[in-house]
Amino acid sequence: MRSFSYSRADSVDQALLGIAANGHGPAGTAAAVRFIAGGTNLLDLMKADVLRPSALVDINPLPLARIEDGPDGGLRLGALVTNADTAYDDRVQARYPLVSRAILAGASPQLRNMASNGGNLLQRTRCYYFYDTATPCNKRTPGSGCAALTGVNRIHAILGASEHCIAVHPSDFCVALAALDAVVQVRGSDGERSIPFADVHRLPGDTPHIDTCLNADEIITAIDLPRQGFARHFTYLKARDRTSYAFALVSAAVGLEIEAGTVRTARVALGGVAHKPWRDPAAEALLVGKPPTAETFAAVADVLLQGARGYGHNDFKIELARRVVVRALRDAAEREPS
Numbered sequence: 001m002r003s004f005s006y007s008r009a010d011s012v013d014q015a016l017l018g019i020a021a022n023g024h025g026p027a028g029t030a031a032a033v034r035f036i037a038g039g040t041n042l043l044d045l046m047k048a049d050v051l052r053p054s055a056l057v058d059i060n061p062l063p064l065a066r067i068e069d070g071p072d073g074g075l076r077l078g079a080l081v082t083n084a085d086t087a088y089d090d091r092v093q094a095r096y097p098l099v100s101r102a103i104l105a106g107a108s109p110q111l112r113n114m115a116s117n118g119g120n121l122l123q124r125t126r127c128y129y130f131y132d133t134a135t136p137c138n139k140r141t142p143g144s145g146c147a148a149l150t151g152v153n154r155i156h157a158i159l160g161a162s163e164h165c166i167a168v169h170p171s172d173f174c175v176a177l178a179a180l181d182a183v184v185q186v187r188g189s190d191g192e193r194s195i196p197f198a199d200v201h202r203l204p205g206d207t208p209h210i211d212t213c214l215n216a217d218e219i220i221t222a223i224d225l226p227r228q229g230f231a232r233h234f235t236y237l238k239a240r241d242r243t244s245y246a247f248a249l250v251s252a253a254v255g256l257e258i259e260a261g262t263v264r265t266a267r268v269a270l271g272g273v274a275h276k277p278w279r280d281p282a283a284e285a286l287l288v289g290k291p292p293t294a295e296t297f298a299a300v301a302d303v304l305l306q307g308a309r310g311y312g313h314n315d316f317k318i319e320l321a322r323r324v325v326v327r328a329l330r331d332a333a334e335r336e337p338s
């Protein structure tokens, strides 16, 4: 059994002090002090001996569990609002149905009732080898190798991977947030900062043990959704092995603004294919100023999947992703608000 200290923080300042007092290490290391909210991923990682924090700081008492009006006509999702409360919030369902659909496509009702919005962003990959401490894994133990490269890699990345790691980010919520250009608010010992969603998660490169750009002494306080919610033409399409309680093999979050049969604004983000939600502005630009046609959708998929490669078991994902993109765009273009 591994021992660790446990404390509860009543304010963000107290939580940051708790981190500082316990001597946090760099992000991704096994010995660092950790914040705990829902614990739906952290406790699994501790039970599997993948993470061995010396201290847990319970942040559930912090006043970050509200959904309120955000800057510039948007909506601010508190970091401690549960995924379930976010998905079923009237304002989210009416103005950001893409967010609601993406959340409800993930996990199980029990997990969504516990998981926090901030924690969803920080969950770790579901690569089998990351959770198996008997195998080499650069993300778990930097420099040890990557068992997935030559192992069973059916669920692994086809875009943005490196020779050091081919893991994917598992979140559905994050794919919708990427498509919406959400902004993540964080606070740390050096003050507050706003991080565009595209910059929150990293590609693995030669440091796959670092998942995000957050410093170890920073805490997520909120996620800001911009005014444009694409509530009229949107879809979240998820291809997976089972119809519930399964991570995406490939998913697509699409938001379109269409006026008089012409696309004015387009967003397309892919999940299940890379170490972070995958977007390409060049692909989205192909749609703008044109009618939404099957030919354009196919061209968008070609650009999004430029450079895609498989590692054996996951080769099928390239064609699957192409089909998911085309169908998601078609569904979004045809969708009318219900």
Ligand code: SF4
Pocket: 125, 127, 128, 129, 130, 136, 137, 138, 139, 140, 145, 146, 147, 148, 149, 164, 165, 166, 167, 208
């Ligand atoms: Fe570890 Fe990444 Fe390789 Fe999986 S893909 S074994 S997480 S290094």
